[in-house]
Amino acid sequence: MVVLLSRHGVRSPTWTEDRLDSYSVLPWPKWSVPPGDLTSRGYELVKQFASYDRASLAGAGLLAASGCEDAAKTYIWADTDQRTMASGKALAEGFFSGCPLQVHGLAAGVSDPLFHPAANGVKPVEADAAFAELSRRAQQQKNAQQDELIQEVQHVLLGCDPKIACTPVHAPQMLLQPSPADSGDVAVRGKGDHRVDLEGPLPLASTFAEDFLLEYTEGMAMDQVGWGKVDEAQLRRFLQLHSDYFDLMHHTPMLARLEASNLLLHIAHTLQQAAERKPVNDAIGPVGAMLVVLAGHDTNIAGVAALLGVHWDLDGRHDDTPPGTELGFELWQDARGVYSVRVTIAVQTLQQMREMQALTPAAPPAHATLTVQGCKAIRGACQLADFSQLVGRATRAAAGSAIKN
Numbered sequence: 001m002v003v004l005l006s007r008h009g010v011r012s013p014t015w016t017e018d019r020l021d022s023y024s025v026l027p028w029p030k031w032s033v034p035p036g037d038l039t040s041r042g043y044e045l046v047k048q049f050a051s052y053d054r055a056s057l058a059g060a061g062l063l064a065a066s067g068c069e070d071a072a073k074t075y076i077w078a079d080t081d082q083r084t085m086a087s088g089k090a091l092a093e094g095f096f097s098g099c100p101l102q103v104h105g106l107a108a109g110v111s112d113p114l115f116h117p118a119a120n121g122v123k124p125v126e127a128d129a130a131f132a133e134l135s136r137r138a139q140q141q142k143n144a145q146q147d148e149l150i151q152e153v154q155h156v157l158l159g160c161d162p163k164i165a166c167t168p169v170h171a172p173q174m175l176l177q178p179s180p181a182d183s184g185d186v187a188v189r190g191k192g193d194h195r196v197d198l199e200g201p202l203p204l205a206s207t208f209a210e211d212f213l214l215e216y217t218e219g220m221a222m223d224q225v226g227w228g229k230v231d232e233a234q235l236r237r238f239l240q241l242h243s244d245y246f247d248l249m250h251h252t253p254m255l256a257r258l259e260a261s262n263l264l265l266h267i268a269h270t271l272q273q274a275a276e277r278k279p280v281n282d283a284i285g286p287v288g289a290m291l292v293v294l295a296g297h298d299t300n301i302a303g304v305a306a307l308l309g310v311h312w313d314l315d316g317r318h319d320d321t322p323p324g325t326e327l328g329f330e331l332w333q334d335a336r337g338v339y340s341v342r343v344t345i346a347v348q349t350l351q352q353m354r355e356m357q358a359l360t361p362a363a364p365p366a367h368a369t370l371t372v373q374g375c376k377a378i379r380g381a382c383q384l385a386d387f388s389q390l391v392g393r394a395t396r397a398a399a400g401s402a403i404k405n
Contacts, residue, residue: 001274003267003292003329005301008087009042010218010323013211023173025159029224038083041218043090045353049324050094052359062290068099075285078105078295079115088295115296117262130196130254135187137252149241150175150205156229175201206245209238217353243319250302260303261395268391271331275339275384301327307394309373314366315349324348332381340381343370
């Protein structure tokens with residue numbers, strides 16, 4: 001069986017237009033959907049990815065290449081945001097077009113602790129430890145290249161070429177103060193999902209880099225992507241800022257444990273249930289499910305990956321999680337009856353998303369089999385018993401389950 005942890009598809013920026021415009025000389029492009037919602041193009045890209053997955057899993061002998069029979073052995077659970085619920089529906093349609101397949105989830109507006117455990121309570125001692133770790137790592141990560149990239153983002157926001165500074169027509173909010181040494185990133189006490197957060201130029205520049213990515217993958221005219229100042233090469237440079245920010249926020253050990261332990265434990269129990277063929281507490285989906293899909297966020301993928309110690313370089317970027325990214329957990333059984341887990345990652349390339357290219361065996365998404373830290377792998381797979389022990393060591397105890405099968 002397979003568990004897929006998927007990021008939602010291409011969405012609009014989560015900030016309002018007024019907030020975005022307060023940082024730029026020119027107004028940001030208009031989107032066809034409210035802030036943070038999945039676009040129709042994002043829906044189609046996710047559906048296209050799932051159609052490819054169906055063919056790939058059929059080639060591996062897990063699913064039939066067509067028909068609705070295997071829909072009954074598929075379980076989809078989505079976070080309650082519009083972009084995740086809609087992505088869940090796109091995944092269902094892509095896997096089993098024309099077949100009845102329900103997308104499960106909590107009620108709209110309810111915080112699902114599977115995807116947002118920190119929003120449902122963090123012990124003060126845990127928050128203190130995370131704050132100290134993040135503060136230390138933020139100081140260690142700061143470097144001249146990062147400052148240079150942030151300055152390039154600033155130039156674009158001011159209507160200039162990334163490599164050419166200029167004086168703004170009016171004075172928007174600035175990412176960097178006149179002296180970069182006085183404008184570093186600092187850890188702060190947060191709320192909701194981010195009980196510990198980061199403030200400063202890096203998180204701001206990361207947000208804008210992500211928004212340029214969304215413009216590009218939405219297929220906007222190039223004169224609208226960063227106001228015509230951000231081509232694909234420049235976008236790839238800017239995305240390093242997003243990776244740097246995610247490294248701090250989701251790979252800092254205590255933060256990863258706080259945000260991803262509950263989710264990773266559920267995934268491990270789901271694999272265990274498939275192997276034992278009987279109910280296991282906190283498993284997702286019914287006994288006998290061959291495909292379990294979790295429609296979540298890039299933050300979920302980054303946190304789970306951090307706990308497992310896995311890294312990847314795909315489409316020229318390190319540990320990047322663009323829209324539609326899939327972190328896969330494949331359960332295999334050998335001739336002796338021994339179960340093992342293979343962890344995979346797959347992303348549509350920037351070009352594939354920009355051009356809405358068909359995904360085929362000859363033109364697949366970028367993908368890799370990942371090496372789980374601390375697990376002795378045989379042909380890329382880790383024995384299920386070893387994987388379960390590793391998950392136990394990497395996670396903290398989860399406070400109950402929100403999943404109702």
